[in-house]
Amino acid sequence: MPDRSATQTAPSPGSLASGGEGVSGAAIDLVGVTKAYPGQGAPAVDSISLQVPAGEIVMLVGPSGCGKTTTLKMINRLIEPTSGTITIGGRDVLSLDGDELRREIGYVIQAGGLFPHMSVAKNVGIVPGMLGWDRRRIAERTDELLELVGLDPRRYRDRFPRELSGGQQQRVGVARALAADPPVLLMDEPFGAVDPITRQRLQDELLSIQDELHKTIVCVTHDFDEAVKLGDRIVVLGEGARVVQYDTPAEVLSHPADSFVGDFVGSGAALKALTLVRVDDLDGLEQTTTARVGEPVADVAARARAAQDAAAVVLDDRNRPLRWVWVRQLEEEGERVGDRADDLPTVGRRSTLNDALDAMLGSSYGGVVVTGRRDGYEGVLFVQTAIEAVQTSRRRESREATPVAGNDDDTARALEDTRPVEEGAA
Known part of the structure; x- marks a missing residue:
């Protein structure tokens, strides 16, 4: 069983104590937790013991x-342990x-679980309201959290769940939690x-939020790649x-x-290992020519020619990428540079190499735009x-002589076939 990763401070009366300095999460300990239902021969959860380190x-x-969901719900006592x-x-x-x-515990379910008759702002502010926060504090917190999950408060605070996409509803659900x-x-x-595609973006958003907040998160999933x-x-x-x-x-x-675990890992473990490498881990994030909305196109073209870039990334007034476009x-x-936005594939700094490869294979620019906190442009x-x-990664695996399925060389060859459509593209 892993040791706790943060020194615990003494809990204050009536509250859940967070971890050490720089960690806003709290360690969770389950010891011999069982849930048995009357009339069933075996317990749904049979004496599980688990330590979850603070901030992980x-x-x-x-x-x-x-028993995954039953275990999860016993932590916040939606289901009472036996x-x-x-x-x-x-x-x-x-x-x-x-x-x-x-x-005092955030809870997120599929599709956000939003109240359909409440606006986004009222959904997010419901728990602070129960805790007696004043209206101004709730409004400020709501706007802060909508920004955090990548939704512009000016556009979304007064909308209702039916006016949002599935991904937007899920972001609001995270904000509310x-x-x-x-x-x-x-x-x-x-x-x-x-x-x-939305799932990948939401996963990236969660990792970005966690980098900022360092909560303790326990998540149930059927998707081993997501885990x-x-x-x-894991x-x-x-x-x-039973903890296998x-x-x-x-x-x-x-x-x-x-x-049993091997069946969950499945075939293609070498490709799954690409999920362990983050964009942050790579040496080689580069800068390309950028353009601001409203800027003279002639100035952008001059900078691009000087840098030998055939394309530029257009940014809005909050430094978020709108599109990657050929200068011509x-x-x-x-x-002047317009504010038109394309469905631009981006990856975050905490995105995996696997996600980056997927985005690159569909790009005509020979790469993918990387964003950081609050979706701000970081590079390419x-x-x-x-x-x-x-x-x-392949050479490292060979040195360690770890038997894995799949072949990363196939991925490399596929990528080498990816060429910018226009000669000299960024």
Whole structure:
């Protein structure tokens, strides 16, 4: 069982204590926790013991019916345990009033679980309102959190859930869960109801938020790739929530505890290992010519020619990328850079190399735009840098002689076939 990663401070009366300096999350300990239902031969959860370090993301994976969601719901007592102890930040949750406990724990479910008759702002502010915050403080917190999850408050605070896409609803659900600044965030299949592209963006958003807030997050998922991408640690559960393996994603991938875990890892483990490499880990994030909305196109073209760039990234007034466009196309559009936005694929600094490769394969510019906090432009990751990272990963695996399925060389060859449509493209 892993040790806790942060020194715990003494809990204050009636609250859940957070971790040490720089960590706003709190450690969670489950000791011998069991949930048995009358009339059933075996417990749904049979004496699970688990330590979740403060400020980390721990992913619960396992087959349907193994007790993942039951375990999650016992942490905030949506389901009452039959026996055992659960502590958060050193405080026994069974000693707290259930409603008060849940106001101190964020909870995110599929499709956000928003109240349809309430605006976005009222959905986000519901828990602070229950805690007695004044209107001004709630409004400020709501706008802050909408910014954090990538939604412009001016555009979205007064909308209703029916006016939002599935991905936007899920972002509001995350904002609502964070509204009262809880030390713990519980997530039950949070991205399972959205399309793959939106799911990737929401995953990246969660990692970006976690970089900023350092909450303790426990997340249930059926998607092992998602567990590898998001988790600091992965819990593979068997029937009755038996802990089969609890370790880092790298260890679960390279050293499955048994054939049961190996089946979850599945084939193509070498390609899954690309999920362990973040854009942040790569040396080679480059700068290309950028253009601001309203700027004279002639100035942009002059900078691009000087830098030998054939394309430029257009940024809005908040430094967010709107599109990546050929300079000659900008010159044909008018004298000043317009504010038109394309469906521009981007990846965050905490995105995986696997996500970056997917985005590059659909790009005609030979790379992908990288964003940082609050979706601000950071630079560009080009194909050659990704190829070198794949080859380095492959050489490392060969040195370690770890048997894996799949072949990263195939990925490298596929990428080498990706060429910018226009000669000299950025």
